[in-house]
Amino acid sequence: MVLTPDFDSRPVISFQHVWKTYPTGTEALRDINLVVPEGDFLFLVGPSGAGKSTLVRLLIREEKPTKGKIFVDGVEIGRMKRRKLPYYRRKIGLVFQDFKLLPNLTVYENVAFAMRVLGEPDRLVQARAAEALDTVGLAGKELTYPSNLSGGEQQRVAIARALVHAPRMIIADEPTGNLDPATAWEIMQLFLRINARGATVVMATHNREIVDLLRRRVVAIDAGQIARDDRSGRYHDDVSKSQVRAQ
Amino acid sequence: MYRNLKFALNSAWQSFWRNLAVSLAAVLSITLILILGGVNLLVGHAFSQVLDGFREKVSVISINVADDTPLQSVYSLQDQLKVDPRVAGVRFITKEQALDAFRHDPNNAVLAAQLDGNPLDAKIEVRVRNLSDVASIDTLARQWSGVDPTNPTNYQGDFVNRMLQLSQWLGYAGAGLLVILVIVSVVIVMNTIRTAVYHRRKEIEVMKLVGATEWFVRGPFVIEGVMTGLIAASIALLLLVIAYPPAVQQFKNDIAFIPLSYDPAFLSSLARDLLLGGALMGAVGSYIGVRRYVRI
Numbered sequence: 001m002v003l004t005p006d007f008d009s010r011p012v013i014s015f016q017h018v019w020k021t022y023p024t025g026t027e028a029l030r031d032i033n034l035v036v037p038e039g040d041f042l043f044l045v046g047p048s049g050a051g052k053s054t055l056v057r058l059l060i061r062e063e064k065p066t067k068g069k070i071f072v073d074g075v076e077i078g079r080m081k082r083r084k085l086p087y088y089r090r091k092i093g094l095v096f097q098d099f100k101l102l103p104n105l106t107v108y109e110n111v112a113f114a115m116r117v118l119g120e121p122d123r124l125v126q127a128r129a130a131e132a133l134d135t136v137g138l139a140g141k142e143l144t145y146p147s148n149l150s151g152g153e154q155q156r157v158a159i160a161r162a163l164v165h166a167p168r169m170i171i172a173d174e175p176t177g178n179l180d181p182a183t184a185w186e187i188m189q190l191f192l193r194i195n196a197r198g199a200t201v202v203m204a205t206h207n208r209e210i211v212d213l214l215r216r217r218v219v220a221i222d223a224g225q226i227a228r229d230d231r232s233g234r235y236h237d238d239v240s241k242s243q244v245r246a247q
Numbered sequence: 248m249y250r251n252l253k254f255a256l257n258s259a260w261q262s263f264w265r266n267l268a269v270s271l272a273a274v275l276s277i278t279l280i281l282i283l284g285g286v287n288l289l290v291g292h293a294f295s296q297v298l299d300g301f302r303e304k305v306s307v308i309s310i311n312v313a314d315d316t317p318l319q320s321v322y323s324l325q326d327q328l329k330v331d332p333r334v335a336g337v338r339f340i341t342k343e344q345a346l347d348a349f350r351h352d353p354n355n356a357v358l359a360a361q362l363d364g365n366p367l368d369a370k371i372e373v374r375v376r377n378l379s380d381v382a383s384i385d386t387l388a389r390q391w392s393g394v395d396p397t398n399p400t401n402y403q404g405d406f407v408n409r410m411l412q413l414s415q416w417l418g419y420a421g422a423g424l425l426v427i428l429v430i431v432s433v434v435i436v437m438n439t440i441r442t443a444v445y446h447r448r449k450e451i452e453v454m455k456l457v458g459a460t461e462w463f464v465r466g467p468f469v470i471e472g473v474m475t476g477l478i479a480a481s482i483a484l485l486l487l488v489i490a491y492p493p494a495v496q497q498f499k500n501d502i503a504f505i506p507l508s509y510d511p512a513f514l515s516s517l518a519r520d521l522l523l524g525g526a527l528m529g530a531v532g533s534y535i536g537v538r539r540y541v542r543i
Contacts, residue, residue, distance in 0.1 A: 090458035
């Protein structure tokens with residue numbers, strides 16, 4: 001069954017019968033069908049090893065599907081040539097649990113780095129980096145090194161770097177995994193603001209509180225399959241919660 | 248393009264200094280290899296100088312003409328040789344000219360004083376284009392009716408053959424040594440750059456995730472490799488330029504009969520070879536070293 005939300009917007013991401021089996025024989029994803037409309041905010045939830053990270057890796061084309069097709073903006077990324085991948089990734093903003101900041105670069109340099117890689121002129125790099133840092137509330141910390149920042153602040157820098165080239169899609173893999181609840185909530189506010197500006201957000205998370213509070217679209221993955229796709233969902237569905245209570 | 252090049256140059260320069268210990272180790276190793284390579288080139292050049300001198304001597308074969316040979320027969324052979332494609336030049340030396348030359352050679356002063364009459368043969372001196380053709384001209388001369396049967400030519404087959412073989416083997420040995428040195432250099436640069444890449448793997452991962460092209464990631468490392476190669480080549484060249492004249496002088500003092508000489512003109516081609524070689528080895532080593540990590 002293809003789970004297609006009844007949204008009016010055009011689909012940005014579409015998984016069609018996607019399977020992923022690793023060379024070790026591990027079947028990470030099985031027959032995934034998923035459509036993400038433009039401007040959607042989607043939580044990928046599920047236990048560790050369920051296949052969330054594999055789905056994210058397929059989406060950023062760090063992995064290719066074993067079977068099936070993945071379309072992003074109408075382009076089948078599984079068959080995309082290697083030399084075209086950098087241009088595809090420039091359309092996406094990526095945020096990770098471990099921030100992936102460069103410790104020998106300052107906050108400003110880390111954010112500007114994503115623009116320098118694109119070969120943008122200095123003046124544009126400066127303006128966009130300043131704007132992105134302002135958006136995440138880090139104006140004034142440009143010259144600080146990541147090691148002198150808190151976890152929340154480091155994640156803000158990572159978000160600024162993901163935003164700086166104005167991508168239409170943000171993919172986040174456990175962005176609040178290393179943060180305390182209050183900081184995690186601040187980071188989520190940022191993602192909500194980015195989504196409100198029109199960017200599509202796909203976020204893999206274990207943070208039950210946040211998912212339950214925000215009541216956005218929730219796609220639950222279990223044992224490599226989509227177990228649930230709720231338009232305004234919770235971390236656990238009501239059935240599994242009642243099962244947990246009964247136990 | 249310009250901005251990417253600027254980024255690559257800055258990045259390469261920073262990386263070189265940031266990993267100074269590794270960079271210097273690579274420079275030192277490549278310098279030593281390039282010195283060996285340069286010495287190989289210099290020795291090769293010296294040998295070719297010496298061989299050229301010998302070649303010059305043995306590429307001229309003298310055909311001794313019997314006293315009773317009619318002049319017409321001599322002219323006929325001379326004409327035949329002149330149109331032979333193997334021959335670069337032919338000169339006829341009469342008995343009188345031969346004696347005159349003999350008398351004027353200071354080495355023969357004592358002998359010339361005791362000479363009664365003219366025991367020397369008239370000669371046809373043939374200069375061949377290729378040393379390997381001397382033997383066939385010698386055979387041709389021996390079949391000629393007018394040749395002095397007791398002493399037909401001055402051809403020393405064994406000597407020429409040995410020299411030809413020697414020069415061939417020296418060429419092979421030099422080329423073989425150069426190939427080994429090039430491979431060793433490339434492996435050294437490759438491992439140095441791989442160490443630098445390993446230190447910077449996180450940066451490379453981030454670069455790839457934010458959409459850097461393979462060449463954007465690879466460029467700084469290739470430039471760093473070229474820089475390493477050029478610095479090493481410059482040091483090697485400087486040391487060789489300093490050491491070359493005294494080494495030649497020492498050689499001349501020790502082994503006077505080998506006509507070796509200092510050739511400043513060769514230094515420009517040595518500089519070109521070392522700098523180009525160093526840059527190329529640096530580039531190739533880096534390209535291979537970085538490949539595994541850069542693949543998107």
